[in-house]
Amino acid sequence: SKNILNTYGNRGMTLENEIVETNKFYLDTNIAVIHKKPTPVQVVQVDYPKRSAAVIKEAYYRRPSTTDFNGLYKGRYIDFEAKETNNKTSLPFSNIHDHQVEHMRNVDQHGGICFFIIRFKPLNETYLLPIRPFIRAWDTEFDGKRKSLPYTFIKEKGFEIPFRLQAKVDYIKVIEKVYINGGD
Amino acid sequence: SKNILNTYGNRGMTLENEIVETNKFYLDTNIAVIHKKPTPVQVVQVDYPKRSAAVIKEAYYRRPSTTDFNGLYKGRYIDFEAKETNNKTSLPFSNIHDHQVEHMRNVDQHGGICFFIIRFKPLNETYLLPIRPFIRAWDTEFDGKRKSLPYTFIKEKGFEIPFRLQAKVDYIKVIEKVYINGGD
Ligand SMILES: [Mg+2]
Ligand SMILES: [Mg+2]
Numbered sequence: 001s002k003n004i005l006n007t008y009g010n011r012g013m014t015l016e017n018e019i020v021e022t023n024k025f026y027l028d029t030n031i032a033v034i035h036k037k038p039t040p041v042q043v044v045q046v047d048y049p050k051r052s053a054a055v056i057k058e059a060y061y062r063r064p065s066t067t068d069f070n071g072l073y074k075g076r077y078i079d080f081e082a083k084e085t086n087n088k089t090s091l092p093f094s095n096i097h098d099h100q101v102e103h104m105r106n107v108d109q110h111g112g113i114c115f116f117i118i119r120f121k122p123l124n125e126t127y128l129l130p131i132r133p134f135i136r137a138w139d140t141e142f143d144g145k146r147k148s149l150p151y152t153f154i155k156e157k158g159f160e161i162p163f164r165l166q167a168k169v170d171y172i173k174v175i176e177k178v179y180i181n182g183g184d
Numbered sequence: 185s186k187n188i189l190n191t192y193g194n195r196g197m198t199l200e201n202e203i204v205e206t207n208k209f210y211l212d213t214n215i216a217v218i219h220k221k222p223t224p225v226q227v228v229q230v231d232y233p234k235r236s237a238a239v240i241k242e243a244y245y246r247r248p249s250t251t252d253f254n255g256l257y258k259g260r261y262i263d264f265e266a267k268e269t270n271n272k273t274s275l276p277f278s279n280i281h282d283h284q285v286e287h288m289r290n291v292d293q294h295g296g297i298c299f300f301i302i303r304f305k306p307l308n309e310t311y312l313l314p315i316r317p318f319i320r321a322w323d324t325e326f327d328g329k330r331k332s333l334p335y336t337f338i339k340e341k342g343f344e345i346p347f348r349l350q351a352k353v354d355y356i357k358v359i360e361k362v363y364i365n366g367g368d
Contacts (some may be wrong), residue, residue, distance in 0.1 A: 005295045035250055038224035041240065056225065059240035066219055068290025070254060077261040106217045111259025 015119045015126070018168040019069065025166050028145055032172055034071030034078055040064055048102040066103045077112040078173075079104065084119040090148035093138075101138055103133045113179050117161065117171060118154055124132060127158035128174045194367050198267040199303045199310070202352040203253065216261055216356055218255030224248055234293035250287045257359060263288065264355075268303035274332035275302055277322075285322060290317050297363050301345065301355060302338055311342035311359045 013021075016036070024033040045058040045062050067081040081100060107114040114131040134157075137149060159174045194237040197205075200220070210216040229242040251265040263272050265284060298315040319334060319340075343358045 010336070027290070030293075033287070033294050036246075039221040040222035041225045041227075041243070043225075053244055056240065056243035056245070059225070059243055061240070064222075072261045072263075072294045072296045074290060075261070077256045079256075103217070106211070107256060109214075110217050110256045112217070112256045134205070165321075170290055 002035045012170075013168065015082050015117065016068065019171075021099040022101065022164070022167045022171070023071075025171060032071060032078070034069055034073070037066065037067050061090045063097065064098070065085055065099055067100060070133070070155050071112075073172060074180060076179070077107070079107045079112050079114045080117055080173070082117045082119075084121055087148075088120060088151065091120075091152045091154065092148045094147070101135070104111075105135060108132065108135070113175060117169065118158070120151060126161045126163075126169055127154050128161055129154055129158035130173055130178065133157035136184070196289075197352075198264050198269075199301065199353065200252065203266055206353045206355070208251070210356060216255060216257040216262070217254055218257070219251065220253050222341070247281065247283070249283055251284060256268075257275065257297075257356060258364060260360070260363070261291070263291045263296050264301055264321070266301045268305055269298045269306050269343065271332075272304060272335065274307045274334045275304075277355045278331070285319070289319060292316065292319070297359060300351065302342070304335060306319075310345045310347075310353060311338050312345055312355055313338055313342035314362065317341035344363045 008080055013140045020036050023032075023034045023091070026034060040061045040062040041056075042062050043056050043059045045056070047055045047057055049055065067079055069082065070077070070079040072078065081096075081104070083095060093145060104114045109130050116129045116131070116134060117125040118129055119125060132155075134149070138151065161174055162170050204220050207218045208214075208218070208238055210218060225240075225243045226246050226247040227240050229240070231239045233239065251263055253266065254261070254263040256262065262348045265280075265288070267275060267279055288298045292315050300313045300318060301310065302313055303310040315333070317337075318333070321337065343362055345358055346354050348354045
């Protein structure tokens with residue numbers, strides 16, 4: 001059954017890694033060109049040993065100024081952020097930064113396809129939440145009041161992402177339905 | 185005169201930094217959303233001191249699997265690689281990797297806008313070279329024979345990028361002309 005496969009498929013793999021693997025499948029099968037951006041690092045000190053590769057000796061993680069993933073599907077610009085939570089009832093806002101939301105707002109305003117992929121790990125459910133309902137919630141209902149996005153909100157405004165063995169987070173299926181064939 | 189400004193503007197700044205600054209201008213003035221991707225780093229060892237930020241103690245530069253820059257302009261996906269050379273007569277192929285060309289080919293096939301930005305530093309000239317003439321050269325005339333792309337080829341198939349004080353590499357002007365209003 002789907003559930004058995006799903007449990008098997010997810011075992012030990014982060015959402016991010018499953019998306020990376022899914023993107024590889026999309027690329028190999030000529031469906032879409034979507035990549036994870038490297039984690040930004042501030043390099044402070046580098047050694048250049050003779051006859052071998054440069055070694056970074058001191059560096060610090062920097063805050064990403066954009067999102068985790070972007071790319072191209074059927075000529076459209078795709079941009080999204082992946083979040084997973086151990087919570088069953090809400091996604092904490094604590095892991096979502098202002099500048100990421102600003103970036104996603106910009107992408108939407110310039111005609112890109114922009115969304116979150118949100119996984120509730122204890123429920124084994126993964127949703128695509130378009131940026132617009134998220135922004136409305138962020139700007140009005142929740143800003144300064146709530147500290148999280150309720151599961152019920154995500155379930156109502158989002159779209160559950162189907163699982164396939166070769167595309168564990170098969171979000172292109174949802175993009176096709178929601179953005180390409182109209183809707184949202 | 186343009187030349188004086190140009191010389192002044194370029195002083196000590198790499199092409200890549202000028203593009204980053206231009207992108208900031210595009211973002212601030214709501215023209216386009218284009219970012220440089222972080223340099224990919226393979227982290228081997230990290231220290232987690234108490235009460236301060238994680239320190240990366242050993243890491244190595246990895247080869248980028250895609251290009252330097254991507255983003256969004258008027259709903260279109262934009263993807264490009266920046267190269268500068270001290271040569272006056274050609275751009276050496278040595279700095280262009282197979283996997284980058286593969287990526288750019290994929291972007292073109294999926295309907296993205298894809299190109300090189302090439303600067304001949306001694307000439308103080310910067311060109312946008314669309315991916316298609318580049319690919320034709322890469323696949324046929326030069327592959328295995330030539331080791332560089334001639335200046336004359338780039339000047340003929342490419343488009344000189346104008347300089348503005350606020351947008352030192354004003355490539356959106358060229359995109360507008362070549363891709364949005366037709367041409368290429
Ligand atoms: Mg994330
Ligand atoms: Mg480059």
